[in-house]
Structures are given as structure tokens and as C-alpha cells.
Amino acid sequence: MYTIAVIADSQIPDRPCRDLLQAIKKSGHNAKYIPISRISVVVDGENVELRLREVKLQVDGAFLRSIGFLIDLEQFIRRLTVLRLLEESGAIVLNPLEGFLKSRSKLETVVELARRGIPVPRTVCTEDLYYAYVCCKEMSEFVLKPIQGSRGFGAVKLSDPDIAFQVMKTLLSYKKPLYVQKFVPKPGRDIRALVIDGEVFACMYRIAPEGSWKTNIAQGGRGTVCEKVEPELRELAIKATEALGLVYAGVDIGEGPSGYVVFEVNGSPDWRELAQVTSKNPAERLVEVIISRIKR
Ligand SMILES: Nc1ncnc2c1ncn2[C@@H]1O[C@H](COP(=O)(O)OP(=O)(O)O)[C@@H](O)[C@H]1O
Numbered sequence: 001m002y003t004i005a006v007i008a009d010s011q012i013p014d015r016p017c018r019d020l021l022q023a024i025k026k027s028g029h030n031a032k033y034i035p036i037s038r039i040s041v042v043v044d045g046e047n048v049e050l051r052l053r054e055v056k057l058q059v060d061g062a063f064l065r066s067i068g069f070l071i072d073l074e075q076f077i078r079r080l081t082v083l084r085l086l087e088e089s090g091a092i093v094l095n096p097l098e099g100f101l102k103s104r105s106k107l108e109t110v111v112e113l114a115r116r117g118i119p120v121p122r123t124v125c126t127e128d129l130y131y132a133y134v135c136c137k138e139m140s141e142f143v144l145k146p147i148q149g150s151r152g153f154g155a156v157k158l159s160d161p162d163i164a165f166q167v168m169k170t171l172l173s174y175k176k177p178l179y180v181q182k183f184v185p186k187p188g189r190d191i192r193a194l195v196i197d198g199e200v201f202a203c204m205y206r207i208a209p210e211g212s213w214k215t216n217i218a219q220g221g222r223g224t225v226c227e228k229v230e231p232e233l234r235e236l237a238i239k240a241t242e243a244l245g246l247v248y249a250g251v252d253i254g255e256g257p258s259g260y261v262v263f264e265v266n267g268s269p270d271w272r273e274l275a276q277v278t279s280k281n282p283a284e285r286l287v288e289v290i291i292s293r294i295k296r
């Protein structure tokens with residue numbers, strides 16, 4: 001019997017975390033929910049240990065779901081060390097820390113994808129207000145996104161470079177990098193492919209609410225099953241997941257005027273809507289995958 005943890009930022013597990021905990025128990029193993037803030041690093045002489053209070057943390061595997069959203073740089077640095085030590089202890093961490101971190105940055109994501117020839121929208125990420133303004137003028141229709149964001153929160157679509165100028169100036173005064181991306185017209189929907197261990201496990205269209213360009217479920221988008229995943233789409237989703245060093249990912253794909261475009265690769269995707277519309281349970285598959293990797 002293995003002990004498999006689910007690690008996240010919140011004190012209370014969210015729905016995907018609960019699904020994972022349930023699937024771990026169902027497969028006959030020990031499930032443990034651990035808020036990352038509760039894991040301490042103890043250095044005593046030559047001995048370096050992760051602990052939950054006085055008890056040494058010993059797990060065979062862990063699902064890393066979140067390292068926190070509104071956290072300070074110093075908290076982030078501490079948590080990085082915790083997770084690195086966890087991986088070094090021999091535990092199988094899904095997603096692996098390196099890929100998880102890359103996928104958290106929209107900038108790292110487009111860089112890694114573009115380098116492997118995966119189509120992404122033209123993107124400029126800068127702290128130079130004047131240059132960002134010039135790029136907005138060139139792009140004519142563009143999207144400003146938080147470099148670390150999800151669920152469509154905070155992404156704005158603009159076409160007026162001077163409105164963008166005011167927004168970007170404000171963002172910079174709060175030390176936020178500017179992430180400007182050319183708007184890709186799409187047919188009122190995009191595609192969410194959930195890749196698990198080298199296969200598309202499930203796929204759906206996300207239909208944008210009337211009049212909106214965002215398809216996120218959190219923004220009122222609605223899923224419908226995508227039964228037939230054509231080989232080009234399948235290969236793209238798998239390649240994008242691997243490009244970031246992820247074992248599983250929710251890949252967001254647009255159907256642009258000149259073909260598929262990858263918008264995002266989520267290293268800890270929510271799957272509520274996907275599970276509902278496809279009647280498939282990603283958590284059970286993920287538990288199979290982590291167990292097979294623990295056994296290796
Ligand atoms: N460059 C773009 N052009 C058109 N639509 C986009 C573009 N980038 C993202 N979107 C749409 O915006 C929404 C959020 O995109 P995404 O980049 O995945 O951010 P988030 O992390 O907030 O989900 C999705 O509905 C996606 O289809």
C-alpha cells in the first residue's frame with residue numbers, strides 16, 4: 001500500500017483535489033491532503049527533512065495541484081525548496097515541479113511551444129511601456145493577460161492602443177510585466193484537450209457565452225463533448241504537454257484562420273465540466289498513472 005499526497009495551497013481541498021483523494025482511496029492506497037504551508041523544512045546537523053509538525057513527511061507519490069496564487073516572492077522561494085526536496089526524496093510528483101512551474105508562466109509556455117514549432121499567437125512580454133504601446137499599434141486587435149493567470153480572470157481584449165497604454169502604465173506601476181498577444185479570431189469556441197500520459201484522455205469544445213470572446217467555464221463558457229479528435233489535434237495536444245515537461249495537462253487550442261493555435265497548457269487543470277460532459281473520471285486515470293510510476 002502506497003501513501004499518495006495531494007498538495008495544494010488551500011486549507012480545504014477543492015473539487016479536483018477531492019476527486020484525486022477519492023480515487024486514491026478507491027484504488028486501496030493511503031490518501032493524504034496536505035496544504036503546502038504545513039510542510040516544514042528541518043535542518044539538523046547534516047540531516048535535512050520535510051516534516052508535518054514533528055512527523056517526518058513520507059510519501060510515495062504526490063499530486064501537486066497548487067503552490068499558491070496570491071503569494072509573496074519569499075513564500076514562493078520557500079515552497080520551491082519544499083517541493084524540490086520532496087522530489088529528491090524519491091517521491092513521484094505529478095506534475096513534475098519543473099513542468100508545473102513552466103506551465104504557470106504564460107511566457108515560459110509560449111517560449112517552449114514556439115521553440116518546438118507549435119503554433120502560438122504572436123506575443124510580446126515586456127516591462128518597456130513604450131515598446132508595448134508600439135506593439136499594440138501593430139497588432140490592431142490584441143489581448144492583455146496576466147503572466148500568471150487562469151480561468152480567464154483579468155485577460156482583456158482591446159483594439160485602442162491608448163486605452164492599452166493607460167492600462168499597461170497602471171500595471172507597470174504595480175510591478176506587473178506586460179503580456180500582449182495578438183487576438184486570434186475563433187468560431188465562438190475553443191478546444192480543451194486533457195492529455196494524460198501521452199494520450200488525449202478526453203476532449204471538449206468550450207462554447208463562449210453570447211457576445212464574449214472568452215470560453216473559460218468560469219466565464220460562463222459551456223462544454224460539449226468533442227467525440228472525434230482528429231490526428232492533427234491529438235498530436236498537437238500531446239506535443240504541447242510534452243514540450244512543457246508535463247505528464248498531464250489541459251491544453252487550450254483555438255481554431256484560427258490559419259489552423260490550430262495553442263493558447264495555454266494548464267499544469268493543474270480543473271476537470272469538472274470535462275468530466276461531466278464526457279462522463280469520464282480523470283482522477284482515476286491519474287491515480288493509475290502515478291501508481292505505475294511509483295512501481296517503476
Ligand atoms: N490570443 C488570443 N486570441 C483569442 N482568444 C484568446 C487568446 N488568448 C486566449 N484566448 C481565449 O481567452 C480565454 C482565456 O485564455 P488563456 O490564455 O487560456 O488564459 P486563462 O489562463 O485565463 O485560461 C480562452 O477562452 C481562450 O480561448
Ligand SMILES: [Mg+2]
Nearest residue numbers: 151152252264
Ligand atoms: Mg485557459
